[in-house]
Amino acid sequence: MITTSMKKVEVYAALDSCENVTTYLESEKLYWYKELVEMGGSGRVCRVTFYAPVHALVGILEGLAGVLDLRRRENTVIVVDVETGIGRPYKTTGRRFRQLARGLLARPLPALQEEAVEKSSLYPAQVLLVALAGIIALAGLANNNPYVIIGAMLISPILAPIYSFSVAVNLGDERTALRSIGTLTILLALAFTSTLIVSLAAEAAGAPLGATRELLLRTRASLSDLLLAMLLGAASVVAVSSNVTEALTGVAIAAAIVPPSATLGWSVAANPALAPGSLELIMYNVAGLLAGGTLTIRVLLAVGKQS
Incomplete structure (x- = not known):
């Protein structure tokens, strides 16, 4: 399998901080996926998932720290190792297309x-x-x-x-x-x-x-x-x-x-x-x-x- 150095990043944010996260990711030209999830004892929070190359990860995390108050327990950033291969681009393309479609319909x-x-x-x-x-x-x-x-x-x-x-x-x-x-x-x-x-x-x-x-x-x-x-x-x-x-x-x-x-x-x-x-x-x-x-x-x- 052909692999590339990528990291999967999951950002959990309080609802009032979610827009700050997505706005920052858009400014960095990153594709992201957002959904609402239940957090035990804290109600619903926003989970934003995106993939980033390893060489750019440090700068991206620093930028997230600037728009997200990590002192709040609802706000968490998780970095996961992933292996991407030949099948991955097709799945990613499908997700991006669905995101584009949802964005058009959301209007x-x-x-x-x-x-x-x-x-x-x-x-x-x-x-x-x-x-x-x-x-x-x-x-x-x-x-x-x-x-x-x-x-x-x-x-x-x-x-x-x-x-x-x-x-x-x-x-x-x-x-x-x-x-x-x-x-x-x-x-x-x-x-x-x-x-x-x-x-x-x-x-x-x-x-x-x-x-x-x-x-x-x-x-x-x-x-x-x-x-x-x-x-x-x-x-x-x-x-x-x-x-x-x-x-x-x-x-x-x-x-x-x-x-x-x-x-x-x-x-x-x-x-x-x-x-x-x-x-x-x-x-x-x-x-x-x-x-x-x-x-x-x-x-x-x-x-x-x-x-």
């Missing part, structure tokens, strides 16, 4: 619905950023420059309506789901229109944008594009549910939508024969992102209810 449904409504809205800065992202993506595609393409993805706020749609569908909020689709359609139209204008301007100026490799790669679609988009949609929803910054998780969404939209604007202006392929790729990616995100939210809610 009141009205709060989830309110978040979905908020993310389905269209705001001026979003409009401007998507238009600029399309132009920047076109510049990168026309020059075979992946760094510029990535820069366009970083500023493109397209994740919000996809996440909103995924949540709204699972909550049965048809109005918000339709509003999310409308917002996404407007954003895609903006990316297309801005790149179409730039491409037409280049044609009129006698400096047409050539058919580069990066552009041609986005003029055809396949089943693998649909499957990849589903995975991206699932991963992005999990990331957002884990409170990962939207700017980071939105890169995955933008990668699937912004460059193809820019390619569609270019192809309509410079090579209309390639436009159907670009449009098909956009449709594949949008369908995959929405399906992947919606199914993932449904699984998280189902697992959270069973946990």
Whole structure:
């Protein structure tokens, strides 16, 4: 068995101290599991369990001592030796997934619905950023420059309506789901229109944008594009549910939508024969992102209810 040096730490804390413990562990980027247990003669206490590498254990214990009054008999820290092997990562992954699901379900449904409504809205800065992202993506595609393409993805706020749609569908909020689709359609139209204008301007100026490799790669679609988009949609929803910054998780969404939209604007202006392929790729990616995100939210809610 392949082993690694890990320690299992169980923290027993009075109920009024439990939040201090979990807040500290979150600040240390540690995964933890919490439950209420009975302590003889003292009523219910909170038990927080987590795993930590040996080399970091001393610092973690010192940090716990700073947020937990160990003079109180309800507050105790127990360190246990564990042997982790090939089977352990799979069990740990399952526990983390269940924890994520419980965290999503722990939020009141009205709060989830309110978040979905908020993310389905269209705001001026979003409009401007998507238009600029399309132009920047076109510049990168026309020059075979992946760094510029990535820069366009970083500023493109397209994740919000996809996440909103995924949540709204699972909550049965048809109005918000339709509003999310409308917002996404407007954003895609903006990316297309801005790149179409730039491409037409280049044609009129006698400096047409050539058919580069990066552009041609986005003029055809396949089943693998649909499957990849589903995975991206699932991963992005999990990331957002884990409170990962939207700017980071939105890169995955933008990668699937912004460059193809820019390619569609270019192809309509410079090579209309390639436009159907670009449009098909956009449709594949949008369908995959929405399906992947919606199914993932449904699984998280189902697992959270069973946990």
